[in-house]
Amino acid sequence: MAEHRPKLRRLERLSRIKSVATPERGARMPAFLGSRPDVDPDRVLGRLQVILAGAGSVGGSCILSIARQDPRAIIIADPKPYKPESLLTNGVVFPRDLHRWKADHVAKCCAEVSRNTWVDAFAGGFEDLPLTRVADADFIFCCTDRISAELQVARAAMHLGIPVMYCNVEGSSGLYQIRYFANSDPQDACPACNMTPAELGMAADDGPGFSCETVGEEDRAGREEPVTRSIPALCGLAGHMGALLMNKVVLRLGQPLPNSCMVEGTFIRPEYAAVIPLDRNKGCIEDHSRWRRRPLAKPLRGHAIRELLEASGINSDGGDAVLGLGDGFRYVVRGECPRCGPRPIERFWSKRRNRRCRCGAELRTNAFHTLDAVPLSVLRPQLDRRVAALGATSASWALIRHHGAGTWLSWKDAEGGDGS
Numbered sequence: 001m002a003e004h005r006p007k008l009r010r011l012e013r014l015s016r017i018k019s020v021a022t023p024e025r026g027a028r029m030p031a032f033l034g035s036r037p038d039v040d041p042d043r044v045l046g047r048l049q050v051i052l053a054g055a056g057s058v059g060g061s062c063i064l065s066i067a068r069q070d071p072r073a074i075i076i077a078d079p080k081p082y083k084p085e086s087l088l089t090n091g092v093v094f095p096r097d098l099h100r101w102k103a104d105h106v107a108k109c110c111a112e113v114s115r116n117t118w119v120d121a122f123a124g125g126f127e128d129l130p131l132t133r134v135a136d137a138d139f140i141f142c143c144t145d146r147i148s149a150e151l152q153v154a155r156a157a158m159h160l161g162i163p164v165m166y167c168n169v170e171g172s173s174g175l176y177q178i179r180y181f182a183n184s185d186p187q188d189a190c191p192a193c194n195m196t197p198a199e200l201g202m203a204a205d206d207g208p209g210f211s212c213e214t215v216g217e218e219d220r221a222g223r224e225e226p227v228t229r230s231i232p233a234l235c236g237l238a239g240h241m242g243a244l245l246m247n248k249v250v251l252r253l254g255q256p257l258p259n260s261c262m263v264e265g266t267f268i269r270p271e272y273a274a275v276i277p278l279d280r281n282k283g284c285i286e287d288h289s290r291w292r293r294r295p296l297a298k299p300l301r302g303h304a305i306r307e308l309l310e311a312s313g314i315n316s317d318g319g320d321a322v323l324g325l326g327d328g329f330r331y332v333v334r335g336e337c338p339r340c341g342p343r344p345i346e347r348f349w350s351k352r353r354n355r356r357c358r359c360g361a362e363l364r365t366n367a368f369h370t371l372d373a374v375p376l377s378v379l380r381p382q383l384d385r386r387v388a389a390l391g392a393t394s395a396s397w398a399l400i401r402h403h404g405a406g407t408w409l410s411w412k413d414a415e416g417g418d419g420s
């Protein structure tokens with residue numbers, strides 16, 4: 001099977017809109033309880049950019065509901081296609097949709113029900129979305145039961161300071177769970193703060209969590225994959241509850257929503273419903289730091305390393321600073337040819353590309369000589385070279401860490417903009 005390389009794809013705005021009545025965004029908008037005079041829902045929604053990670057039965061319901069509110073932009077990421085069983089739980093899936101990518105299908109549905117929304121589909125994992133696009137989001141939904149994916153979302157959202165909502169279900173008890181992290185204060189909790197060692201173990205194994213009923217099932221590549229059992233009403237309920245609460249957050253209705261886990265077990269008697277505060281666990285191993293964002297005026301590749309240091313407020317002697325580049329680039333100190341032996345590289349190489357020696361053999365790298373973040377001491381002879389000259393022509397962002405603080409320097413091309 002050929003390798004699937006996901007691309008972020010913007011759906012064309014359907015010209016069908018012109019031929020049908022186009023309702024105003026606010027035509028059915030109630031005067032919300034707890035609304036503020038300084039917050040205009042129409043204006044807020046008109047600027048709102050939302051990302052959905054996981055476009056299954058929960059995420060599909062959630063984002064379709066939000067699409068009807070006509071936000072400015074939606075990005076939908078999901079690495080999987082539908083299978084026949086998707087008909088059993090997904091409210092937006094019909095037999096004709098089977099085997100399509102979930103991201104593509106849900107994005108198309110969103111484009112169809114919204115009037116002005118820019119919708120992008122990404123048939124890949126959230127972690128492979130361009131971070132410069134993630135950074136534009138005002139709100140992220142994570143509706144996957146994979147703990148590893150939850151942590152990927154959590155890390156990006158924490159560093160960039162974007163609110164995240166996780167919507168999950170547990171089928172047998174009719175239980176839905178909404179966890180919310182405002183990410184307004186780096187001292188706050190992250191999802192890993194409240195995970196049990198078993199759940200953190202699942203993250204390492206890439207297994208599903210928050211589901212006690214998993215059975216093995218083969219995916220299209222023939223590998224065994226776990227599935228979560230539930231019924232469509234519960235999945236839709238969790239997704240809609242997430243969408244509802246997002247309105248409370250972005251329209252600032254009433255008291256701010258605290259970092260919390262809301263849980264309700266429909267089939268549990270006596271009735272079980274609770275709001276559990278999510279507090280920071282001082283022993284959490286996740287990096288909770290907030291990056292300072294610094295937009296670049298021109299493409300990253302045109303900047304010398306020294307300019308990047310200056311842009312992040314560090315002089316070139318900046319002691320223990322380290323530099324990392326985005327979009328899959330790593331700094332390779334040394335490579336090894338099986339025929340010619342070791343040779344210095346001292347450039348950024350993409351993880352996605354294999355390199356060959358002059359003799360034609362494939363160059364190998366090893367973990368000791370491949371750095372995700374390069375100490376300034378290693379880069380010092382190259383400070384005046386441009387990022388492009390160091391091999392990272394297509395990198396769109398850089399992260400400089402110094403004394404525990406991170407500065408995120410990014411540049412976004414027109415394609416990554418608002419499409420205008």
Ligand SMILES: [Zn+2]
Pocket residue numbers: 189190191192193194281284285286288
């Ligand atoms: Zn944490």
Ligand SMILES: [Zn+2]
Pocket residue numbers: 337338339340341357358359360361
């Ligand atoms: Zn060689």
